[in-house]
Amino acid sequence: MTVKENLRVVNEKIEAACRRSGRRPEEITVLAVTKYVRPETAQEAVDSGILNLAENRREGLLAKQEAIRDDRVIWHLIGPLQSRKVKDVVGRIDYFHALDRLKIAREINKRMTEGKLKCFVELNLSGEESKHGLREDELDPFIDELRALEHIQVVGLMTMAPYTEDTALIRKVFRNLRLCRDRIRDRHLDDAPCTELSMGMSHDFPIAVEEGATFIRIGTALVGNELKGS
Numbered sequence: 001m002t003v004k005e006n007l008r009v010v011n012e013k014i015e016a017a018c019r020r021s022g023r024r025p026e027e028i029t030v031l032a033v034t035k036y037v038r039p040e041t042a043q044e045a046v047d048s049g050i051l052n053l054a055e056n057r058r059e060g061l062l063a064k065q066e067a068i069r070d071d072r073v074i075w076h077l078i079g080p081l082q083s084r085k086v087k088d089v090v091g092r093i094d095y096f097h098a099l100d101r102l103k104i105a106r107e108i109n110k111r112m113t114e115g116k117l118k119c120f121v122e123l124n125l126s127g128e129e130s131k132h133g134l135r136e137d138e139l140d141p142f143i144d145e146l147r148a149l150e151h152i153q154v155v156g157l158m159t160m161a162p163y164t165e166d167t168a169l170i171r172k173v174f175r176n177l178r179l180c181r182d183r184i185r186d187r188h189l190d191d192a193p194c195t196e197l198s199m200g201m202s203h204d205f206p207i208a209v210e211e212g213a214t215f216i217r218i219g220t221a222l223v224g225n226e227l228k229g230s
């Protein structure tokens, strides 16, 4: 399957999920997660009209940016950052989806000279120890700490659902993220509008759309995973 064909299937599923939940497809931004594919395949995504590209590591991000020189592309970093790597990506990304440590936020703030970096605060709502992200009860204090950092804007919340066939459990995690988002959004903080929800991957994005996702992060189902394991 070509990326174009995959995109058609993904869009059909988004439209169906929107019909089921009374939403409009325009509310949802599809990110192509290119971490497991070659730059040529990422370019194919761009040529198919997907202008939001996501990588989970600095190295992958820099490699794709080297290969794809297109001003229209909006770059997303969706994986955790180490403190010493912050300086390499600040100024190169439009969105950071995995903010969960004050130390990293402070480093971003220090390295940014102007403007604001659009960040998602990552939550771990499934309690799996292997996952990054804050616990729910850590969210409000974290948001309060971030308010002192002028170059950080909390545009929304992000989570990863557990990898399971248990769709009720997946739905519960996404629904809970939406409730957390609503709570922060309703505080009407200037530096944390928190209107967005980054949730849903290849195996669970229709549920995420039904539960209110505004950014979905799709790798395998869209661009494949030709480099996985290599």
Ligand SMILES: *Cc1c(COP(=O)(O)O)cnc(C)c1O
Binding pocket: 033, 035, 056, 078, 079, 160, 200, 201, 202, 203, 217, 218, 219, 220, 221
């Ligand atoms: C890899 C990755 C994705 C995409 O995964 P697929 O299952 O291939 O769609 C989404 N979000 C994050 C944070 C990832 O690391």
